Amino acid sequence: MNIEVRGQDKSGNESYKEIAENLISESNISTLINKAEILAEPQEPFFIISIATEGVRSTKKVEDISILDESDEGCQVIIKDERYATDLLSKLWEEFGKSDVEQSERLKIICHGVSCEEIEDLELEPEEEMRESIINLIWQIIPEGFRVRKSFVSNDKVTMLASEDRLKEKWIKKANNIHEDNMDE
Amino acid sequence: MYRFYNYEGGIYKSNVIEEKIEDLGGYILRKEKHSRELNLLFAVPEEDIDVIKEISDEIKGEIKKRDLIGTEIAVVSPSISRHHLPHPVCDIAERLRREGASTSIISTARGVGRRISQITREEKIMIEEYDAGVFIFGEFEDCILDYKKDILKEIKVPKIVVGGPQIKNLESADTYIGDVGRKTKRMRKTREQRKLDEITNALSECISKKREEIREDPLSVSPIEVKRIVEESGIHEKSDSHSPILLHLDGLRIKLPYDEYKQEVSEIDVYGKKLGEIAELRKSQRETDDIVVKIHTESYLEQVKETKLKVS
Incomplete structure (x- = not known):
């Protein structure tokens, strides 16, 4: 993971590098973060942070990540890729209720009274959850007083511009440039 | 003494x-x-x-x-959010408690940011109830030098300020200690432990100076003696707190509601005089409305006596 901090306040840059490193390594998405870039200019004042991820999971249909098997009790879902297990279980709970969805084994879920047809077209959106985690992480890193914020979101990257004053056009351009630069890489 | x-x-x-x-x-x-x-x-x-x-x-x-025994110290953070709590606020408070001080953590309502950072009158009064304050600031030099220092201006108790950048002299602060800004982890490393020692030493020095000032213009009765007398009266047993009376350099904090117990406390006999005569009883700004006792100096009591004689 590469963290780059720029800005005129050298000691501030070093501290924010440490803060970002610690918070990212403690987060549950640390392995998915590829690069973090910070531009801190407290004199202006603005703070831009851009986090790029790698290996973002795209939207998946349940039938793509599991084997569905009709049984007397209901539909048996055998998970092929364990990384999706928690998301899938949450999705099934959300759709059919906790009482009808039973995780009998680590990779086996039985949906009582539910046919496989109802399940196969369900979609998981891990991207959304991931984006939420990144935004939470960014909120923890940026200085608390900078409450006027604008974010730029694309598939594998979230950039946020924050200040305590009204956002100036030139800052927005800078944030946008950082966002697009990172995207090219 | x-x-x-x-x-x-x-x-x-x-x-x-x-x-x-x-x-x-x-x-x-x-x-x-x-x-x-x-x-x-x-x-x-x-x-x-x-x-x-x-x-x-x-x-x-x-x-x-141990200079910090018998003192109550406020550790002041800019907010209660995860940006500033629990570290380094709790690490500092814990170290001060080990040195014998009683500590309270105070988080200001609008202390974050630079231009927007501020402190209310109530918060200032609340901090001044304590013997000294340790203020935790952020990471940017510009913010501290141009804006945050204004927060300290009108606070009269000794102020130790800690923050990220290395600043030689911070106006309005008694001592500034760098390299203790925002922390995301416990201050366990040797370098960080030394910083905690530095904070404790700086604070002890401030407290020693304050004690010397009190020695030059002594209090009419030592707070520790007043504490014993209040404890003998048994009034502290009505408090739910495990430490109902706390010592200050120039008085006490009695953890009983001011409105309810002010009269009773001021009537306590201290070497032939009422406590209300030799000390000022104030209502704390804390939500618990404690009684803050500020003992008058001998010189002040003499002055009052002379004025009364002249009038009569």
Whole structure:
């Protein structure tokens, strides 16, 4: 993971590098973060942070990540890729209720009274959850007083511009440039 | 004048020390036994400590002077969010407690940011109830030098400020200590532990100076004696707190609601005078509405006496 901090306040840059490193390594998405870039200019004042991820999971249909098997009790879902297990279980709970969805084994879920047809077209959106985690992480890193914020979101990257004053056009351009630069890489 | 000390040593024959402290007119403020080890926080008149040290040497104990015993310190953070809590606020408060101080953590409502950072009048008054304040600032030099220092301007108690950048002299602060800004982890590293020591030493120095000032213009009665008298009255038993009376440099905090107990407390007899006559009783800004007792100096009481004589 590469963290780059720029800005005129050298000691501030070093501290924010440490803060970002610690918070990212403690987060549950640390392995998915590829690069973090910070531009801190407290004199202006603005703070831009851009986090790029790698290996973002795209939207998946349940039938793509599991084997569905009709049984007397209901539909048996055998998970092929364990990384999706928690998301899938949450999705099934959300759709059919906790009482009808039973995780009998680590990779086996039985949906009582539910046919496989109802399940196969369900979609998981891990991207959304991931984006939420990144935004939470960014909120923890940026200085608390900078409450006027604008974010730029694309598939594998979230950039946020924050200040305590009204956002100036030139800052927005800078944030946008950082966002697009990172995207090219 | 009373000075505060800490005895660490074995339990064997420690009762000799305890008896001696009492014989010398001293006070045992806290006594903690851990297996065969004893930790004693006590106060004795400064000139008598050598007698205690002699006994301590005989029983292979150790006596250290602790300036922070008998003080209540405010550790002030800019907010209660995860950006500033629990670290480094709790690490600093914990270290000060180990040195014998009572600490409270105060988070200002609008202390974050630079231009927008501010402190309310109530918050200032609340901080001034304490003997000193340790203020935690952020990481950017520009913010601290141009904006945050204004928060400190009107606060009259000694102020130790900690923050990220290295600043030689921060206007309005008694001492500034760098490299302690936002922390995301506990301050466990040797470098960080040294910083905590630095904070404690700076604060002890401020407190010593304050004690010297009090010594030059002495209080009419020592707070520790007032504490004993209030405890003898039994009023503190009505408080739910495990430490109902806290010592300050120039008074006490009695953890009883001001409106309900003000009269009763001010009537307590202190060497022939009412407590209300030799001290000012204030209502704390804290939600608990504690009674803050500020003992008048001898010179002030003399002045009041003279004025009364002239009028009559």
